[in-house]
Every structure is written in structure tokens, then in C-alpha cells.
Amino acid sequence: MIECRGIHACVGNFSLRDVSFVIPAGAHAVLTGPTASGKTTLLELIAGALTPTGGEIRVSDVDVTFTAPELRSVGLVPQHGYLFPHLNVRQNMEYGASDRSAVSDVARRFGVDHLMDRSVASLSGGERQLVALCRALAPRPTVLLLDEPLSALDVSRRDAALRQFALLQSESALTVLHVTHQETDTAFATVRLEMADGILASVGVTQT
């Protein structure tokens, strides 16, 4: 579960104002909105990269507003993946995982198990995104934040990845907040959020 209560934040000249919403445990929420509307800022606040100037952030019913990122159990797939270039694919995926079988499991689910010994530099854009997804999933976070994680994938691989998310969520209480510009990515969404110019313009439940 992710809950934001009256979040305010400033990043340079940009400000996020009075953002409040609740995403129930196990839900797949999509966050849409124009460029520079505050979507990435909101993810960074929930992940702990930024501290809000006001309001409260709760993850799994715990106030994490001022909690260090490593203690939040929040996984993050940033927009460009940010795979560690000095580590190979396996080392990237095992980076935060305490259980290596979890790494093998997510690698198999997302079809990247054949890439394990490759260097990061040799991967295509889509492969990088899938490896970044697996790296974030391997530590088994309770919340996963995705910042346009499937943008470099072709339609069939994107659909396959979304189906894997749906499957993962049916097996666990993983809560997903997914920033996207792709309408097709909303197929499995149960909550829809829309940002506009630093405020939450709309919240809707699309499925139950």
C-alpha cells in the first residue's frame, strides 16, 4: 500500500502541491501526465531520493516520510535503468538480492536468463530495461516504482512483461506505481492517477 497525504515538494523552480492518494496493497497503479508535470518527482519522493517540504508518505501503513531509502522496501526502476556499468548482468541483478533463487526466478519470468553473463554495455535498450526491472524485483520489495520501464520494448515483449507483472501481483501483495505515456501499459491497471503541473489532477479506479 502507498499513501500520500498532502505532499508538497520543491525541486528547483518546480513545485509539487498538495498531492494525496491511496494505492491499495497489491494494486497496479498507472501515473500519467504531460512531461514535467511531476511524475518522476513523485516517484523520487516515495522512494526517498527527495524529502517533501510538507505532508506524509506511508508505505505498508508505516510513515516513511523521513526514512532512509534502504529501509523503505521500495524498489525503483528509473527512466533509463541505471544499470551499474562496472558490473555484468548477473551482478546487477544480484546486487540487492539476498536470495539467488529469486534472481533466477525473475530472470526466467522476464526472459533475460540467457543474458546473465553479458556485460551491460552489450545490451540493447529493451534488454537493459528488463534487466533493470529484474534487479528491482529480485530483493522482493513490497512496493515497486516504475518510471517508463517498458518504453524501449516492442509491443509483444511489453505485453509479456505486463502479464508477468499481473502474475507476480496475483502471487504476492506487490504494489506497483507505474509512470507511463503508453496507453497500452494501462491494460492491467487497477488505479489511474493523472498529474498536471505539479498537482494530482485525477484519481480513478479502473478495475476491482
Place this chain on the structure above:
Amino acid sequence: MRVVVGRFTLAHGAAWVLGAALLLFLAVPIILLVVLGAAGIGEALRDHETIAALEMTFGTAAVATVLAALCGSPIAYALSRRSFRGRTLIAAVVDLPLLIPHPVAGIAILLLISRNTTFGSALLDLGLRVVGTPAGIVAAMLFVSAPLYISAAREAFARVDRRYEFVARTLGDTPWAAFRRVTLPLSRRGLASATIVTWARAVSEFGAVVVLAYNPKVVSVLSYDRFTTGGLRDALPIAATLVLVSLVPLIALRALRYDRSNEAVS
């Protein structure tokens, strides 16, 4: 009126001439020094005083470099990553030694550590004599070379996108673990380059060292000593040796920079 010969303008020609003149001015004295001093290098390397000076130079420069890296890395990291009150002041303090003449730097250190000062007498009470000892040489080298380390290390850390560190934090790393596992490996070439520059600067230091410790002699002081007592002929072999030694870090730096051109950090 613009004089054009093909695509080569008069301005191009002037730029080439001025640039070539400066290059010649930089290179010719050093080439002359090595060529004229080369014949005596073998003899210089059999001279016990020269060998002792070389050992003293390399040893003290190594200690100064290690101290600069240990104490300077946290400062460089903080300056590259954090916004905090006093940041500008700290950056100015770090740059200050680069702006003052090195003998003046030596005098300034002397004011801090001479036996007449509280700090200096406290060091003596602890059995640590600084003036006229290898510790004094290290202090002088550290003072003039640490700012170079901090500046280069700061640049090396700044080249690593901070999002890598943040991703590591979301994967369970503490700030120290993220630094050790991500930032440090990604900035290693820049830090190695900073270390080499620092060591090379320490090796070549004269002004501050000569104030704090004329003896035991480092190579730069020995070559000056030979010059004042025996003239150019006596100083040449040692000076040529020092120039050849300086080529080692220069080559290492070039190799690192060539390597870095293929590196994608951010």
C-alpha cells in the same frame, strides 16, 4: 582586410606561430636539460647522496599522497555531492594553497609547527619533530599537493551520476555501502589520475620543502644545492634524473585518460 591563402587565414597563421613559440619554450629547456644531463645520470645514480635523496623524495611523496587521498576524498566527495552551509568557504580554503607562493606556504606551516608554538611544542612532547625531518617534508608536500588531489577527486566523483547511488540505496545499500560498491568503482580512474597528479606534484615540490627541511634532502633541494655549490655542471645530472622520473606519472596519466575515453559513467 582578411588575407586568405586557400582555407588558411592570416589569423590561423598567427595562432600557429604563437602556439608553436610557446610549445618550443616549454619543451626546449627540458629537452636540453635531459640531453646535456643524460651523460651524468649513470654517475648520479651511483652517488649515495642522490640515491638517498631519490628514496627520500619518493617515500615522503608517497606518504603525502596517501594522506591527501585519505583526508581529501571525504572533502572532495562532500564538495561534489552535498549542499551545506560553509561549502563555498571550504572550497576557498582548499584552493588557497594553490594561490600562495610555495616558500610562503613553508613559512605558514612553520608558524604552526615550530617549537615556539603551542601545536609545535605539543608535537615535540609527543616525540614528533617536524622541522628538519621527513615529517616536515611530508607536511610541505601535503600542503601544496592536497588541493590538487581534492580538485581532481571532486571532478571524478562529480562525473558519476548520483542516480547510480540512489538506485543502490533502493536496493538496500547504506550511504557508505553505495559509495564503496558503486561510486568508488565508477570513479576509480579519475581517483587514480588524481593520485598520480598529487604524487607528481609532491615529488617536484621545492619552495615549501626547503623552508621546512633543507635536510634530509629531497631531489629538488639536492639539485638546487648542487647548483649553488658546484654550478650547472653538478646540478644537471640530478635535474635530468628528476625530469625522467617525472615522465613516469605523465605516461601513466596519458594511459588512464586514453582508457577513460572509452568509459561511460553517466
